[in-house]
Amino acid sequence: MKRVLVVDDSLSVGRQLEKIISDSGDFISVGHAKNGAEAIKMNHTENPDIICMDMNMPGMDGLTALRSLVVLDKEVKVVMVTSLGGVGDKFTEALKLGAKNVISKPFETDNVLQILREL
Template identity: 35%
Template sequence: MIKVMIVDDNDIIRRGLRTIIDAADDLRVVADAGDGRSAIEAARRARPDIALVDIRMPGMDGLTATRRLLELDTPPHVIILTTFNTDEYVDEAIRSGAAGFLLKDSPPEELLRALRAVHEGHAMLDPAVTRQVIDAIADQAPRLSPQEKAQLESLTAREVDVLRLIGRGLSNADIGAELFMTEGTVKGYVSAILTKLAAENRVQAARVAYRAGLDSG
């Protein structure tokens, strides 16, 4: 059973998300909170596997809450909930270690798919969401550092091919279809890429791909 915590200051949104998640056989909401500070205490008690965190909340906002949650002894994966009127915070959220982003009006099946994928460690995001996240940081993304350039150069040609498609927001299944690989093979490449780039998740790898200009290839 995948344990989920919902953090959003809007009670209607929390209740709606809970209804969708609790209807799934393999998912259960174990806690919810209306602000970041309450979320930290709730996470300590309930030990969720995943926290859905609204990026804008009164008091302790979603960015601070994300950092604090990831500092816990048993940190949950964090998925940011956003309406994309918060572009100035997206890059910082990625660097804070958020595993992914979801639009608040995402279809229920996309929400459930993202929760399951993140729990498996894949940080699988809807391609449209990933694309919007990357576009949102385009104007503020700095050039690659010398260390990042060296990390990028350590990738094999095939790993670069996979990274390019990650940067375009493709899922593992879509990458496999594009490169004529099994999904399992793609997962192996993604794991190697994350290790070589010292990226915590797929979104951070996509950010590197964008900054390196790979996503448009």
């Protein structure tokens, strides 16, 4: 099973995503980081295959963390999760920085799993 790290400052979104991931049978959640800096640390300690990361977080935001993660770890696949996915510039910036895809909020379980399975 692929290991997934969830990164979101919101407790409720973290829980929501971890539930979707754990219930899928295809993925296992390896934890929930609350900001970009924690994500970089947990990527090192938990060695996930996939990171689902919010774009807009206090402290180190998702795009800043993405810049570091793609340099530090060539293997990990990062998917951004954001309510701003429909803003073309934000979506494009995430892809240009190395995100494999962007999941827009509000998300549907099937859509999240489809995107993760295609990685």
